[in-house]
């Protein structure tokens with residue numbers, strides 16, 4: 002499989018998530034980490050929102066990081082002018098493409114939309130800006146109309162297009178078919194990006210299906226933060242692309258955990274413990290049967306080595322633990338638990354775990370072991 006590229010929109014779509022606000026410092030830190038992780042492009046804001054937003058975008062541009070920064074704009078002269086003030090070299094120009102959105106949002110028909118985007122493109126080209134054109138609500142648009150737009154804009158010099166599944170209308174099979182038919186008719190030098198939302202939990206799967214069908218750019222956010230149920234998560238798309246599709250990315254996956262923690266802290270949205278790839282508990286094992294298997298051979302219950310994402314396996318003790326896990330953890334603590342104490346120790350562990358609905362710390366196991374041993378000694382004396 003070919004390598005794919007990432008266009009991160011954590012600072013734009015991510016910040017559009019209800020109640021999420023990043024400070025200027027947090028934005029700069031997030032882009033710095035994205036750049037370190039090898040992300041190719043970051044969409045860092047909407048200049049038309051106002052002077053403050055433009056100021057932050059400018060400060061990020063001035064960091065001079067080895068990542069392409071771009072802004073999100075409507076296909077309007079005033080938006081392009083606002084973006085020019087920031088110094089960003091790339092503009093993303095968006096138009097609604099479904100009849101529903103064209104009519105409801107702009108009271109326009111298809112031909113008026115064509116005129117609008119061509120005028121905006123021509124205007125942006127006067128300033129030598131890199132341009133990508135976004136088809137909002139593309140998944141509900143009439144596909145021949147999208148094709149007409151691509152060909153027309155390609156003749157105007159545009160090579161980069163974003164196909165947005167704005168309200169999550171696709172599943173992987175339909176996404177793959179759509180991409181194949183679009184790309185089948187596109188000139189070879191067209192670079193297609195997909196932007197998927199997660200209302201049905203399909204954003205990652207849909208993005209991967211599009212990549213498999215030939216799209217080059219994945220529009221993602223760190224942890225999938227974004228409007229409503231969010232977007233495709235960068236870390237999920239990248240890891241699955243590598244491990245399930247055998248494809249490559251330029252990303253330094255070891256940085257995923259730190260990035261996820263930075264974004265979730267800045268967003269004020271704690272990471273769910275079982276969040277794929279970056280959750281605190283996704284490499285933590287309690288069940289006796291699983292731990293027993295993993296102690297023999299890690300491949301038994303792992304799909305990839307957590308070291309790849311800067312994490313490691315952790316064995317914890319709780320209600321479902323078995324003696325082998327307990328003995329393993331005690332040995333790590335420097336104790337040699339006696340086999341004949343296992344029944345009593347396990348009874349005590351299950352009692353505590355049940356009572357508190359919780360996991361037990363290694364120190365607690367040590368204390369229990371010592372108490373049981375001393376109880377036996379007391380009996381003998």
Ligand SMILES: [Zn+2]
Pocket residue numbers: 014167196198227228
């Ligand atoms: Zn979006």
